[in-house]
Amino acid sequence: xxxxxxxxxxxxxxxxxxxxxxxxxxxxxxxxxxxxxxxxxxxxxxxxxxxxxxxxxxxxxxxxxxxxxxxxxxxxxxxxxxxxxxxxxxxxxxxxxxxxxxxxxxxxxxxxxxxxxxxxxxxxxxxxxxxxxxxxxxxxxxxxxxxxxxxxxxxxxxxxxxxxxxxxxxxxxxxxxxxxxxxxxxxxxxxxxxxxxxxxxxxxxxxxxxxxxxxxxxxxxxxxxxxxxxxxxxxxxxxxxxxxxxxxxxxxxxxxxxxxxxxxxxxxxxxxxxxxxxxxxxxxxxxxxxxxxxxxxxxxxxxxxxxxxxxxxxxxxxxxxxxxxxxxxxxxxxxxxxxxxxxxxxxxxxxxxxxxxxxxxxxxxxxxxxxxxxxxxxxxxxxxxxxxxxxxxxxxxxxxxxxxxxxxxxxxxxxxxxxxxxxxxxxxxxxxxxxxxxxxxxxxxxxxxxxxxxxxxxxxxxxxxxxxxxxxxxxxxxxxxxxxxxxxxxxxxxxxxxxxxxxxxxxxxxxxxxxxxx
Numbered sequence: 001x002x003x004x005x006x007x008x009x010x011x012x013x014x015x016x017x018x019x020x021x022x023x024x025x026x027x028x029x030x031x032x033x034x035x036x037x038x039x040x041x042x043x044x045x046x047x048x049x050x051x052x053x054x055x056x057x058x059x060x061x062x063x064x065x066x067x068x069x070x071x072x073x074x075x076x077x078x079x080x081x082x083x084x085x086x087x088x089x090x091x092x093x094x095x096x097x098x099x100x101x102x103x104x105x106x107x108x109x110x111x112x113x114x115x116x117x118x119x120x121x122x123x124x125x126x127x128x129x130x131x132x133x134x135x136x137x138x139x140x141x142x143x144x145x146x147x148x149x150x151x152x153x154x155x156x157x158x159x160x161x162x163x164x165x166x167x168x169x170x171x172x173x174x175x176x177x178x179x180x181x182x183x184x185x186x187x188x189x190x191x192x193x194x195x196x197x198x199x200x201x202x203x204x205x206x207x208x209x210x211x212x213x214x215x216x217x218x219x220x221x222x223x224x225x226x227x228x229x230x231x232x233x234x235x236x237x238x239x240x241x242x243x244x245x246x247x248x249x250x251x252x253x254x255x256x257x258x259x260x261x262x263x264x265x266x267x268x269x270x271x272x273x274x275x276x277x278x279x280x281x282x283x284x285x286x287x288x289x290x291x292x293x294x295x296x297x298x299x300x301x302x303x304x305x306x307x308x309x310x311x312x313x314x315x316x317x318x319x320x321x322x323x324x325x326x327x328x329x330x331x332x333x334x335x336x337x338x339x340x341x342x343x344x345x346x347x348x349x350x351x352x353x354x355x356x357x358x359x360x361x362x363x364x365x366x367x368x369x370x371x372x373x374x375x376x377x378x379x380x381x382x383x384x385x386x387x388x389x390x391x392x393x394x395x396x397x398x399x400x401x402x403x404x405x406x407x408x409x410x411x412x413x414x415x416x417x418x419x420x421x422x423x424x425x426x427x428x429x430x431x432x433x434x435x436x437x438x439x440x441x442x443x444x445x446x447x448x449x450x451x452x453x454x455x456x457x458x459x460x461x462x463x464x465x466x467x468x469x470x471x472x473x474x475x476x477x478x479x480x481x482x483x484x485x486x487x488x489x490x491x492x493x494x495x496x497x498x499x500x501x502x503x504x505x506x507x508x509x510x511x512x513x514x515x516x517x518x
Contacts, residue, residue: 023296023313024171025122030321041137051114055307058399061107077113089263101395176298188282201270217261300348322491417479
């Protein structure tokens, strides 16, 4: 029998979030939108001061738009307007990134916003909504039971806390205590090469614009990402001759190698941060066990190719929060909540395969990929800069707007025009200048009707929180010549059904209701 200290503080909540990085703070922000009570604990004393991940993709910016913080994110960050590829000190290709995703999202670009600023922005949102992070608090253990989970942690004063909650979400990074206590696997691989990252202020007659500079070097690369502020760049590169894992490098040691490799003249005036690291590619076998979940780096870690890691964690939280909220409100059955596991584990699997291939090309992991990289990558970038078709294939992949769930329990196979069930709602602009997403900010299921005349809600009260909107303008570029059809959107704006038969919408909603447990 467990003895509870009389000094232990007891409390109740609906959700406990462990970890206040980008994923944990995103989870907190989303739960605020759904009016779900939570406690978020973080072992560090405050948000990170290190820049770490630096790219916010379009899908994350769309999520931030729903939170009302996207304008501030853009103000604090730096838009990357283009990419220049160099080899042997000479420019081999230039790509305009300013309109790479034009017509596909309000945010047709990648935003350089270092993790420290992203965390601070999200922490401010949480604080402005009268919630606080329990900084300096460390998880001790947790126990699952039929009706929830009991969580124990110590705060920064050493006081012990016991929380009774419905759910626990581990957003506590690659070394996740939650994942370990759940005994979930974390299988994958570690790249043998050593990589470095540095935040610098530099002067250069060439590296001097809001563009990404990529220098191909034998058996590796050096990337310069533009950051906020004059001459401020993030440098990422590989040490191809590294053999001694016990040696701790300094920036002063690798600076000559950088200059020799890129040939381009550059002077480093200030070093703000430097670190070396090994690249890992791993995924947990499951993102759920009972009433406990894992998300972000606790569930999957990726190579840095394409700037996907932090954005994937933000989307994990976006996917999980609405399902948890609707379950806690007693509106949907548990199979809906289980789709977080099925949808996001499959997405992580695909993403690991994609980023691994991208990383092989970028780093030249073997002789074959080195030849491909040096010979064909410049040609690919030239094609990318001139082909709208290629742009429309690449942008959805990198920006994550192309993520779809066609085989989900929450998807009724159907399509109209270019739109298929499972897709994120396709982007378009009405004649009044408003985008479709400006009508989709409410965190509820949404039934949309597109037809020649406005109609009333054909579903009525069904026991699931939802909204209804009717549109008489039907963009042919998205829907072709089709008319008189319905789109049922999940709260995360992925399409559950699209078609002419509103009965399919009713059938779907009845399927997921709590009274229809599977």
